[in-house]
Amino acid sequence: xxxxxxWRVREDPPASAARNMAVDHALAVSLPSGMGVLRFYRWAAxxxxxxxxEPTEGRWSTAALSSExxxxxxxxxxxxxxxxxxxLTYAVVVPAGGPxxxxxxxxxxxxxxxxxxxxxxVAAELAPRQARAAxxxxxxxxxxxxxGEVVAGxxxxxxxxxxxxxxxxxxxxxxxxxxxQHRLGRLAAEPVSVSDGAVTSxxxxxxxxxxxxxxxxxxRPALAEGLGGDWHCADTEHTLGESLLTRLEAHYRSPTWIWxx
Numbered sequence: 001x002x003x004x005x006x007w008r009v010r011e012d013p014p015a016s017a018a019r020n021m022a023v024d025h026a027l028a029v030s031l032p033s034g035m036g037v038l039r040f041y042r043w044a045a046x047x048x049x050x051x052x053x054e055p056t057e058g059r060w061s062t063a064a065l066s067s068e069x070x071x072x073x074x075x076x077x078x079x080x081x082x083x084x085x086x087x088l089t090y091a092v093v094v095p096a097g098g099p100x101x102x103x104x105x106x107x108x109x110x111x112x113x114x115x116x117x118x119x120x121x122v123a124a125e126l127a128p129r130q131a132r133a134a135x136x137x138x139x140x141x142x143x144x145x146x147x148g149e150v151v152a153g154x155x156x157x158x159x160x161x162x163x164x165x166x167x168x169x170x171x172x173x174x175x176x177x178x179x180x181q182h183r184l185g186r187l188a189a190e191p192v193s194v195s196d197g198a199v200t201s202x203x204x205x206x207x208x209x210x211x212x213x214x215x216x217x218x219x220r221p222a223l224a225e226g227l228g229g230d231w232h233c234a235d236t237e238h239t240l241g242e243s244l245l246t247r248l249e250a251h252y253r254s255p256t257w258i259w260x261x
Contacts, residue, residue, distance in 0.1 A: 005036040005094065005229035009220065014042040017049065017073035020089070022248035024172055025076050026240045027093045028165040038223055039091040039172075040216055043084045046180075047071040048187060050258070051079035051161060057261055061189045070187060074258045077161035077172065083187075085180050086201075088212050090219065091172035092227070102162050105169055106148060112226030113150050113158055113175070116218045122205045127151045155200035176201040177209050 012023065020041055027037050048070050050056055056074075065072060070083070092109055110126060117124035127145035145151050150158035160173030179201040203209045224231045251257055 003034055005227075006034055007036045007038060007224070007227070007229050007231045009231075010037065010039040010041075011216065012039065012041040014044040016044050017047040017071040017084075018249045018253040019245075020047075021049075021073055021075060021252040022245050023240065024091045024093075024170055025165065025248050025252075026244050027091065028163075028168040028170040030240060030244065031093055031095065031168050033095070036095075036227065036229060037091070037093040038220070038227075039093075040212075040219070041089050041091070042087075042212070043071075043089070045069060045071050046083060046085040046183075047073060048184070049082050049084060050074045051081070052077055052163065054080055055261060056259055059189055060187055064187045068183070068187065072258055073252055074260070075161065075172075076165065077163040077170065079159065079161035081184065082159055082174055083181055083184055084174060085183075086178040086209070087174045087176050088215055089172060089174055090223075091170065092223070093168055093170050094227075096164060096167050096169050102164065102169055105171055106160070106162060108226045109171055109223065110148055110150055110158070110160065112222045113219070115226070116222035117150065117152075117157070119222070120202075120206075120210070120215065120218050122152055122157070122202065124150055124152050124157060127156070152200050152205050155197055157200050157202070157205070175215070177212075177215075178203040 015023070020043065023041070024039070027039065031037065046069065048060070048065065050073070052075060060072075092105070094105060114124045114126060127147060127149045129147040145156040149156060149160060158173050158175050160171055162169065162171045176199070179199055181199050202215070
């Protein structure tokens with residue numbers, strides 16, 4: 001009989017784009033046997049992130065990115081372009097086969113997010129099945145919800161993506177506190193838009209921008225219930241090697257990785 005996972009929780013201060021992706025990656029590849037990790041974090045500067053296989057050549061204006069002070073990074077996970085700024089980002093790392101398959105983890109995490117957001121006063125639900133999955137070049141992430149993603153009033157509220165890394169599963173995603181995805185249009189080298197009805201935020205749903213601490217307070221128990229396991233050690237630090245972080249941070253900062261075709 002498989003032992004339940006022992007969970008750690010990290011609440012990290014805002015960090016650079018490359019550092020945030022390096023930490024998520026490092027948590028996955030260094031995950032001890034029998035352990036899961038839940039991480040909450042923010043971004044030190046507005047950041048445009050690309051999905052692992054998303055084409056970028058000729059699509060974004062480096063001049064506009066520079067003038068607006070927007071960092072750029074390519075995630076280890078799939079999906080499409082997201083502007084990270086006024087949001088809370090979560091990451092869940094488990095052994096492959098822990099709480100199930102990639103699809104199973106996706107369903108459990110997103111269902112837990114819906115329960116937490118409903119307790120917070122948001123009419124959240126899971127998006128129904130689409131006629132077809134959006135390809136990597138289909139435009140910004142928040143333009144179209146994928147099946148099972150978290151929406152409110154039919155508009156996307158949480159964007160999530162996954163990857164398998166060395167026998168572990170990483171899922172991370174953006175919970176929009178306020179909507180600034182429309183800024184993507186100013187950063188593009190060719191026409192890009194996120195229609196007003198496609199995306200929503202906690203500010204729009206609640207009439208205010210919630211404090212991060214109060215949001216985490218409802219997310220933690222909902223995710224603990226949804227993912228199961230032993231959360232008694234939830235505040236114990238999962239220490240990461242600085243040499244691993246340095247190497248991964250250099251990778252995620254590399255233009256060769258960020259702007260690859």
